[in-house]
Amino acid sequence: MPSALKADGITVAFGGVVAVNDVSLDVEQGKILGLIGPNGAGKTTLFNALTGFVTPQEGRIYLHGNEITRLPPYMRTRVGIGRTFQTERPFEELTLLENVLVAAFLKEPKRKKAEQLAMDVLEKVGLADRYDQPALDLNLARRRRLELAKALAVQPSVLFLDEMMAGLNPPALKEMIEFVRRLTDQNLTIVMVEHIMEAIIELSDHVIVMANGSVITEGLPRDVIEDPRVITAYLGED
């Protein structure tokens, strides 16, 4: 399988603090990469560097072989990157349909077609019956699904999910895991930052573990979580 997303030696520093230190990764098309690590490990910063919201000091990023290191976030969206935000960011004054419509307009500039696309995506995430509800009034699980719908409506080839599972109750979690799994059937590549191990183990094809800005280990999910270095990173030395 060809590489969908590749990063070489990404380093991000804020002032003197090195948040991400020389991280490389390579995700094949249609696969799911899980990104885990304790709080403050640099996952979200790496995530933001890959999606363009933070500029790395060093390193290069490639999407389907084309370098995107210097592209601003909106250009990355246009070339095929979709993302969700850790704290959901719906356009609160707009209805659910309008929220997704904003994203759908990217590939479908005509109102009718864009609306159709937005409605299809809402259908997929199970929010279609609420299409005319203002986004302000949604509960957490539905806000998550709306966030996902917005990311899908730009019709990305690589999808970045930032802690989509956090705080969901067990049935909602199961639903979300099932949903994400089905996305890869359509050849979508996924990078997910996640704390919920159940989701990581069930979904990831490959896991990268970060601590203090660096990769401490990587591999298959089952192997990685039993690695003593990972346990130490999460729980500390005794």
Added chain:
Amino acid sequence: MKKHYFIFAGLVLVGILYPQMFPGYLSVAITLLLYAGWATAWDILGGWAGQVSLGHASFVGLGAYFVAVGTAHHEIAPWWSILMALVAAAMLAYLWGRLTFKLKGPYFTLSTIAIAEIFRLIAINEGWLTGGATGVFIMTLPEPFGLDLFSRQVNYYLALAFAAITVLVVMLISRSKFGYQLRAVREDEDAAMASGINPTTVKLKAFMLSGALTALGGGIYAIFLSFIEPHIIFYLLLSVQIALTAIIGGRGTIWGPCVGALLIVGSGEIFRTTFAEANMLIYGLLIMVVVIFMPRGIVGEPARYLIRRVYAKRAQG
């Protein structure tokens, strides 16, 4: 949306018949229509894109000066000078936005006051270009198709056309891709970028359109006044009034700025004649009441309430 076009057609019809019904109240109506147009144009940037400007008097002034100086000093017909003013206003808005859109929220607003003040000083001090502090008189105007541009009737229909054009532009935008880009940028620039939107480009387009339309009204204003003074036309108070009209009526709504103009110009007129001295007091109280109890404006507040109630009802039943 159809409903809006019906309201629009109805209002334009009323507007066309108005001079026959109230020939004695044309000046008030002209002021009202100009404010409705300016506030609607302001709202493209201030309401739909969420960038509050307190410098829109600059665009009024630009349009007014192009027309006045054009006819008084260079014998340029007002339709040509208005056209030039539109282009100049769009160019000005582009440069202005490039310079200030890095600033967020109140800082952007403050910068608009500062830039508008620069234009006021230029208008006052660069007499060779603007006629200086004494202002410019429009003594003669061409008579296209035998129309006397100095007549109140003609002024009125120009102002009506201006207000109608701005509202129509906003109606078209509100359902378009551009309209949704504006709203997305207003709500959350990062989330807008994640949807592939370049916030700076969207804000620049909004500013250029808003500025050009405001200048169009400024040109008509100059013909209506036939004498313009830099102190008045470039003054901060005019910028504030334009912004206030839109905010009170309801930012980011199609009809809010028009309702705001009706309230502010209308009540201003009534209070001035009935309450004389107390008029500013009542005017101020009115603004306070609206801002405190209807923060989204007279149109915005009930519209929002209605949408949520309709949805809640359907969700229950």
